[in-house]
Amino acid sequence: MRDKLLYAAGAAATVILIANLHKILLGIPDEMDQGAIYRILYFHVPSWFTCFAAFFVAGLASVMYSVKRDLRYDVLAVSAVEVGVAFTLVGLATGSIWARIIWGIWWTWDPRLTWALITCVLYAGYLMMRQMIDDASARARFAAVLGTFSFASVAITYKAIDWWRTQHPGPVLPIRAGGGKMDPEMWHAILWNWTAFMLLASVMVAVRISQETRLREVEALRRRAHAI
Amino acid sequence: MDERNFTFMFYGLAAAWAILAIYVLTLVSRERRLARQVEDVKRILEDREKK
Numbered sequence: 001m002r003d004k005l006l007y008a009a010g011a012a013a014t015v016i017l018i019a020n021l022h023k024i025l026l027g028i029p030d031e032m033d034q035g036a037i038y039r040i041l042y043f044h045v046p047s048w049f050t051c052f053a054a055f056f057v058a059g060l061a062s063v064m065y066s067v068k069r070d071l072r073y074d075v076l077a078v079s080a081v082e083v084g085v086a087f088t089l090v091g092l093a094t095g096s097i098w099a100r101i102i103w104g105i106w107w108t109w110d111p112r113l114t115w116a117l118i119t120c121v122l123y124a125g126y127l128m129m130r131q132m133i134d135d136a137s138a139r140a141r142f143a144a145v146l147g148t149f150s151f152a153s154v155a156i157t158y159k160a161i162d163w164w165r166t167q168h169p170g171p172v173l174p175i176r177a178g179g180g181k182m183d184p185e186m187w188h189a190i191l192w193n194w195t196a197f198m199l200l201a202s203v204m205v206a207v208r209i210s211q212e213t214r215l216r217e218v219e220a221l222r223r224r225a226h227a228i
Numbered sequence: 229m230d231e232r233n234f235t236f237m238f239y240g241l242a243a244a245w246a247i248l249a250i251y252v253l254t255l256v257s258r259e260r261r262l263a264r265q266v267e268d269v270k271r272i273l274e275d276r277e278k279k
Contacts, residue, residue: 030230037233040241086247098236098240100236200248207255211262215262218266218269221266221270222272225269
């Protein structure tokens, strides 16, 4: 049943992405100044929303682990962080390629971009730190602390365009305070791509949870084998 | 569609899909490694229990 649900979610994500890609490339009106490059926005924004959601889940799971000391929360946290980092890389890469055309540079140390990179490095550090600790409960304890506090970086990244003057475009989405007046057709395409990315991320997290759980079982069996 | 900067838009979409595809491939390879490890541990356990 669980596998069927995962296949259904993956298939739904694929259908939405293909239908939406057709609409993004051929159906949605052009932006006045940027040419085709602005269409990267339909992947850039949803990938950041998706990684923020994944890091939120990881933060919540880290808090729950600290309270309940249940290793299942640790498994959820590491799975969500790993998937979140993959979507963060998509956000950084698409943003950088857009910047090359619009700003004439691949990268600048502006507050939004810098915090986005800090977030990516923090969570990559979280994954690396886990590799360094052998004891499962110590690993989960340290990871829970880092997973909880790293979420502050996500919040700062999100609010950076409100708090500082940045080269990054200001709020253009209608859901944000002071947001721009984006055409509803464009806004809906972003929402559909975000839906597809969230489905994809959910499947990835579920697969990752299953792998992490089995890995722990293998470790337990190995200990048993050595004890015999 | 306005075709200015089309090449870089293509690079952007390709980069997005490439990153996700690479991640999916790492999940698949991890799955295979895990299946191998489970088999190895089962074999070791069976051997030790026989002894």
